[in-house]
Amino acid sequence: MPLDVMGLFYFAYRDFVGDADALLERQGFGRAHHRVLYFVNLKPGMPVADLLDILRITKQSLARVLRQLIDNGYIEQKTGDADRRQRLLYATDKGRRFFEVLSATQTSRIEAAIAALPPDGKRTVLRFFVGMVEPGDRPTLDRLKLTEDLSG
Amino acid sequence: MPLDVMGLFYFAYRDFVGDADALLERQGFGRAHHRVLYFVNLKPGMPVADLLDILRITKQSLARVLRQLIDNGYIEQKTGDADRRQRLLYATDKGRRFFEVLSATQTSRIEAAIAALPPDGKRTVLRFFVGMVEPGDRPTLDRLKLTEDLSG
DNA sequence: AAATAAATGTCAATAGTGCTGACATAAATT
DNA sequence: AATTTATGTCAGCACTATTGACATTTATTT
DSSP states (O other), rough: OOOOHHHHHHHHHHHHHHHHHHHHTTOOHHHHHHHHHHHHHHSSEEEEEHHHHHHOOHHHHHHHHHHHHHTTTSEEEEESSSSSTTTEEEEEEHHHHHHHHHHHHHHHHHHHHTTSSSHHHHHHHHHHHHSSSSSGGGGHHTTTSSSHHHHO | OOOOHHHHHHHHHHHHHHHTTHHHHHHTOHHHHHHHHHHHHHSTTTHHHHHHHHOOOHHHHHHHHEEEEEETTTTEEOOOOSSOOOOEEEOOHHHHHHHHHHHHHHHHHHHHHHTTOTHHHHHHHHHHHHHHHHHHHHHHHHTTSSSHHHHH
């Protein structure tokens, strides 16, 4: 059994998400808020339904998180152009700035970890991650353009 | 910003831990139970305090999880030999079998993802994980013998 | 030997974040 | 006109974490 991969995966992910925890808490936010900010920054104009698919939570769960982010001015909703039922989500300037602060430590951590790898190490790591994702979810990765560096 | 690493890390970890969820739920267990089973299987005879350090939860949180695992016969406690205050944790046969079932899908997923990598891919991935871990936690990784494949 | 500290366990109250069910509205589709 | 879709909201519940307080047993210190 690949106990080493399992354990290191756990520690690495724990420390990775832990980077932002203190900052989030100051705002009364949790990891769910961070995830929403990440995906909305990644794909501005994402409709609520897509976010629900990605996060795999119920709309009631998302509602509270989204409400807090909107009320605090980090995210804004715009009525869809093609489909006026949709509420398209955008980070505000404030939201983008906050996301950058949240991500600063994570970014340093990732870049340092990759810099210590052999050439092409980042590509290997990304390929590993994609291989770990449920095949049914791979189209989602593509739609989010998370696999672009791997296609070429 | 390495948005691709951040996103793929999220999806990979989510699908990885998701493998065991259905099985755990049948027993009325959650991910916390899985983590305890993992670490006790990794290092039989671990004292409670070490588990608390690793999991970074309070003893009151651990207590419930541990109680359920003990009451259901997955884990047993033995009084420490050198220090009789300690309760050393061991998986029972039943506990080891259950952990193997829980890990079967995760193992397949990991092995498939690694098999698709170039030679030395596993080593690169493990090194990435170690690089992501907070330096202060690295001694813990060593104590748990999670870095053995990387030393040579 | 007595006092203190450490490892563990337990009781009680609280918080965060997820859940389900039910219902409402506006807009698109049939 | 009827139905379906995208979204929002209210209410209650569950799980897992939290903090604080206190007890027991054993080890260490004075």
